Amino acid sequence: MTDPANDNVKKFYPRDAAKDPDNVLEQAVGAPSEVLVLGWDKEGRMSARASLGFRDGAEMLWVLELFKNNLISGVYHVPDDEKDDA
Secondary structure (H helix, E strand, O other), X not given: OOOHHHOOOOOOOOOOHHHOHHHHHHHHXXXXXXXXXXXXXXXXXXXXXXXXXXXXXXXXXXXXXXXHHHHHHOOOOOOHHHXXXX
Protein backbone atom coordinates (compact mmCIF):
# COMPACT_ATOMS: atom_id res chain seq x y z
CA MET A 1 0.00 0.00 0.00
CA THR A 2 1.35 3.45 -0.91
CA ASP A 3 1.69 6.17 1.68
CA PRO A 4 -0.65 9.09 0.78
CA ALA A 5 1.87 11.51 2.27
CA ASN A 6 4.33 10.53 -0.48
CA ASP A 7 1.89 10.76 -3.44
CA ASN A 8 3.25 14.13 -4.53
CA VAL A 9 6.93 13.37 -4.00
CA LYS A 10 8.92 13.67 -7.24
CA LYS A 11 12.38 12.32 -7.89
CA PHE A 12 14.71 14.87 -9.48
CA TYR A 13 17.36 13.76 -11.94
CA PRO A 14 20.55 15.63 -12.85
CA ARG A 15 20.88 16.87 -16.44
CA ASP A 16 23.18 14.00 -17.33
CA ALA A 17 20.89 11.33 -15.84
CA ALA A 18 20.29 9.84 -19.30
CA LYS A 19 23.89 8.61 -19.34
CA ASP A 20 22.61 5.74 -17.17
CA PRO A 21 20.08 3.54 -19.03
CA ASP A 22 18.42 2.57 -15.74
CA ASN A 23 17.47 6.22 -15.17
CA VAL A 24 15.91 6.44 -18.64
CA LEU A 25 13.86 3.31 -18.03
CA GLU A 26 12.84 4.49 -14.55
CA GLN A 27 11.58 7.81 -15.95
CA ALA A 28 9.52 5.99 -18.59
CA VAL A 29 7.62 3.78 -16.13
CA GLY A 30 3.89 4.28 -16.44
CA ALA A 31 4.02 6.57 -19.51
CA PRO A 32 3.81 4.32 -22.61
CA SER A 33 0.93 2.01 -23.51
CA GLU A 34 3.24 -0.23 -25.55
CA VAL A 35 7.02 -0.55 -25.35
CA LEU A 36 9.85 -1.61 -27.62
CA VAL A 37 13.26 -1.42 -25.94
CA LEU A 38 16.46 -1.81 -27.95
CA GLY A 39 19.98 -1.59 -26.65
CA TRP A 40 23.30 -3.24 -26.05
CA ASP A 41 23.85 -5.54 -23.09
CA LYS A 42 26.95 -5.41 -20.91
CA GLU A 43 28.69 -7.92 -23.22
CA GLY A 44 28.08 -5.71 -26.28
CA ARG A 45 25.32 -7.85 -27.81
CA MET A 46 22.10 -6.31 -29.11
CA SER A 47 19.20 -6.83 -26.73
CA ALA A 48 15.51 -6.27 -27.50
CA ARG A 49 12.36 -6.44 -25.39
CA ALA A 50 8.75 -5.62 -26.25
CA SER A 51 5.40 -5.56 -24.52
CA LEU A 52 2.79 -8.01 -25.79
CA GLY A 53 0.42 -5.37 -27.21
CA PHE A 54 2.06 -5.34 -30.63
CA ARG A 55 0.18 -7.50 -33.14
CA ASP A 56 3.28 -8.73 -34.91
CA GLY A 57 6.76 -7.86 -36.13
CA ALA A 58 5.32 -5.64 -38.86
CA GLU A 59 3.74 -3.35 -36.26
CA MET A 60 7.06 -3.14 -34.37
CA LEU A 61 8.81 -2.28 -37.63
CA TRP A 62 6.21 0.47 -38.25
CA VAL A 63 7.01 1.97 -34.82
CA LEU A 64 10.74 1.88 -35.61
CA GLU A 65 10.25 3.50 -39.01
CA LEU A 66 7.97 6.20 -37.59
CA PHE A 67 10.55 6.99 -34.90
CA LYS A 68 13.32 7.04 -37.52
CA ASN A 69 11.33 9.42 -39.72
CA ASN A 70 10.68 11.77 -36.77
CA LEU A 71 14.33 11.65 -35.75
CA ILE A 72 15.57 12.47 -39.25
CA SER A 73 12.92 15.20 -39.62
CA GLY A 74 14.09 16.94 -36.46
CA VAL A 75 10.99 16.26 -34.37
CA TYR A 76 13.24 15.17 -31.50
CA HIS A 77 15.83 17.78 -30.60
CA VAL A 78 17.95 18.93 -27.70
CA PRO A 79 16.43 22.02 -26.05
CA ASP A 80 18.63 25.13 -26.39
CA ASP A 81 19.41 25.23 -22.66
CA GLU A 82 20.78 21.67 -22.78
CA LYS A 83 22.93 21.86 -25.94
CA ASP A 84 26.09 22.56 -23.96
CA ASP A 85 25.52 19.37 -21.94
CA ALA A 86 24.84 17.08 -24.92
